[in-house]
Amino acid sequence: MTTLAGKTHLSQGIREAIAILAGDGLLTEAFRLMANRPAIDHSSCDDAVVLDLINEVAHAAGVLGMVGGQVVDIESEGKAVDLPTLQYIHTHKTGAMILASVRVGAKLGGAKKPILKALTRYGESLGLAFQIADDCPECRRTGRLNGQTGRKRPGQGKSHLSFRVGSRGVEIRSRELVEMAGEALKSLGPEADPLREIARFVIAREY
Amino acid sequence: MTTLAGKTHLSQGIREAIAILAGDGLLTEAFRLMANRPAIDHSSCDDAVVLDLINEVAHAAGVLGMVGGQVVDIESEGKAVDLPTLQYIHTHKTGAMILASVRVGAKLGGAKKPILKALTRYGESLGLAFQIADDCPECRRTGRLNGQTGRKRPGQGKSHLSFRVGSRGVEIRSRELVEMAGEALKSLGPEADPLREIARFVIAREY
Secondary structure, X not given: OOOOOOOOOOOHHHHHHHHHHHHHHHHHHHHHHHHOOOOOOOXXXXXXXXXXXXXXXXXXXXXXXXXXXXXXXXXXXXXXXXXXXXXXXXXXHOHHHHHHHHHHHHHHOOOOHHHHHHHHHHHHHHHHHHHHHHHOHHHHHHOHHHOOOOOOOOOOOOOOOHHHHHHHHHHHHHHHHHHHHHHHOOOXXXXXXXXXXXXXHHHHOOO | OOOXXXXXXXXXXXXXXXXXXXXXXXXXXXXXXXXXXXXXXXXXXXXXXXXXXXXXXXXXXXXXXXXXXHHHHHHOOOOOOOHHHHHHHHHHHOHHHHHHHHHHHHHHOOOOHHHHHHHHHHHHHHHHHHHHHHHOHHHHHHOOOOOOOOOOOOOOOOOOOHHHHHHHHHHHHHHHHHHHHHHHOOOOOHHHHHHHHHHHHHHHOOO
C-alpha cells in the first residue's frame, strides 16, 4: 500500500489536506480512547462517570468552547473589539480546555461537590490567566511578565487586552487571576501544591 | 459581541479557517450529543452500550476508518494504485461510516450476536457498493449505473476501480455487492425491508 513515509515533494494543497485530516484524526482518537473500555482501565469509575467526562471534554472543545472561541478570535482579527468579546475569546479559546482538564481529573479522582466547585474556580482563573498572558503580543515582545526578553513570534493582528490596558495592565490582571486561582484552593491541603505550582508557572514561564 | 452574521466580505483565508472550525465543531458535537445523557434519552440502554457506540463511531470516523481512507485517497491522486490500496480506500472512506451506522442502530435496538453479524455483513457490502459507485467518474459521466445521463462533476484525478475494470466492471461489482447485502439479510423478516430498499437505492440513485 502506498504511504506518506519518505515523501518530500507533496504539494501545498496535499500538505494542507493531510494537516486538516491529522487534526480530525487526533480529535476523534481522543473520544475513541475515552470510550474504549477494554483499552483503558475504567474499573475505578462507573460508565456514567466516563460518559460525563466525554461530555465535559466535548463541551469544552466544541462550538460551546474552544472552537467557538477560535471562531470569534478569527473574525475579530485586525479589529477593535469590545471587552465582552475579548472576555469570550479568552475564556473559550484555551480557557475552556484548561478548565475541562482540571474538572475531568477531579471527577476521575472522585471529588465531591465542594471540592469540584473549588477546583472549577481554580480552573477558570488559571485558564483565563494563561490565555490573556499567552495571547499578549506586547508581553511576548518585551518579556514583560517574567522580566526577560521574550522569544519573538510574528504578530497576527489579534485583538488583545493589552491594546486596552497595556502590557502592564495585562501583567496586573494575570497576577490577580493567579492569586484568585490560589485562593480557590485554600480549603485544600498540601496535596494541591502541584496545582499551586502550575498556577505560578503560567505567568512565570518564558514567552 | 461581534458575529459572522451578515458578513459578506470575509477573506479567503478566514473562510477556510471558519470551514475547518465548522468541521471540528460538528465532529465534536456528535460525540457531545452521544455522551450527553441528560439531553438524550438513553434509558432504553445501559451506559456501557452508549460507550460502546461512541467507540464504534470514533473508530469508523478516525484514523482507523474514514480519516485513514481519506488520507490514502488523497495521496493516491493522479497515480496508478494497486487493488489492495483501492480496496482500502473504498472500505474506509465512506464504507466504515455506513457500516457504523448499521451497527449502531442494531446495537441500540438490542440486536443479539447472530443478527449483529448478519447486519455487519450487510453494512460492509452496502458501504463498499456505495463507495465504488459514488467515486466512479466514468459512471457519473455516463450515468451508467442507472441508465441515465448523470450530473457532471469535475474529475479530481482520483484512483478508481473503473480505471482497472471499466464502468461496466464497476456496474457488475456494485450489483454483486448489493446482492450480497440482500443475501446477508436472508435470515431477517419483512422488518428488514427498509434495509433492502436502501441497498437497491445505492445503485439506482441518480449520479
